[in-house]
Amino acid sequence: MSTGGAAFPPPQGSPPKLPPLRDVIARHGLNARHALGQHFLLDGNLTDRIVREAGDLTGRHVIEIGPGPGGLTRSILASNAASVTAIELDRRAIGAIQELAETADGRLRVIEADALRIDCASLTPAPRQIIANLPYNVASPLLVGWLRRAAAFERLTLMFQQEVAERICATPASAAYGRLSVLSQWLCDTRMVTRIPPAAFTPPPKVWSAVVAMVPHPAQPEPDLFARMERLTAATFGQRRKMLRGSLRSLGGEALLHQADIAPERRAETLTIAEFDRLARLLP
Structure with a gap:
């Protein structure tokens, strides 16, 4: 199982000093809501690892879904990504991410919207990627929607519940093999690249999570x-x-x-x- 660590060009300058994420959560009343499938990943080492799995982001336009207090967003901004577009439904989190945008030299745009109802590919120029810790309750329908437009994306680096990640990467005749396996692997090269324990999240979910790297095949169906x-x-x-x-x-x-x-x-x-x-x- 790959855990990244490849050497890429240094990020675009030293990031500004940012407040601890727990302070951001407290200031904005951003307690995680079960109804929104929220579990915040605050460990910068883990969010940095997820971003490394996306490869060299130089010149790439990154879309993030559900940034919450902005832990993963900070790691994406610390890369050489040309821009980051964060789509957030929770208005409490909008304020937190807007604060981060003010320190990002114009590289971070915040959109208040339901990701299920927005055409992500229309938001940025190519080459574009999606990097996200997906809300558990909408992860599968979000993925299927992106797969319909797989040719529009260079790569998707997505965190799911481990059970869903296993279904995406499952082989024929295995218990996890199903509709999501076929659609994902028909359109993309898929790899489960790292697993993350419940204790890494705030609040801890009841299950492990896993990150899947998906690279669309060069030829895509009509x-x-x-x-x-x-x-x-x-x-x-x-x-x-x-x-x-x-x-x-x-x-x-x-x-x-x-x-x-x-x-x-x-x-x-x-x-x-x-x-x-x-x-x-x-x-x-």
Whole structure:
């Protein structure tokens, strides 16, 4: 498992002296809210490690989701990133991040918005990356939305609950392999790069977290093919206990499987990414 540590160019000048993150949280009344899936990562060594996993950020425009008090934001700003765009829904956190923006020499822009309702790729020029400690309650739908536009991003370095990270990186025939595995690996090279214990967060969640690095493949499917893959994976993994002849009945059943040279007695979790791709391309 990689933990980064590669040597990159020095950051763009010495950062200003910033107040402790716990002071920022107290001053803005920024107690983490369960309803928003908030768990703040305040350890600068860990946030620096996450940013290193994104590679050399020189000239890159970084988008961060849910910055909270700004721990990860500080580490991104300490890199050579050309700009950082922070999207935050919690108005209490907006004040905290605006304070940080005032020290960032114009490199940090703060947008108050719901990340599920915004086109992240439209916010910055290329090359663009997303680096984020994602709110647990919306991490999967956020990822699927970005995967629809995977070609727009150079890399995504994202923290999830470990269970979700394992699903993203799972191999066929494993217990975690499912719809998220297929969509992610069909479109990206995916690696789980580090695990983070609950005690690292404020407040501590009940589960471990993990960071996944995702690099979109050079060739990406057209939107119509992506929509077909979504239908295919929803049908097969929505009834994963069934043989494919049953789970795919509404999409062509045995005739479709015969055309793809896939045995109808198999189940979804046994199919490779290449076999899912073959099936999706045959769907009407």
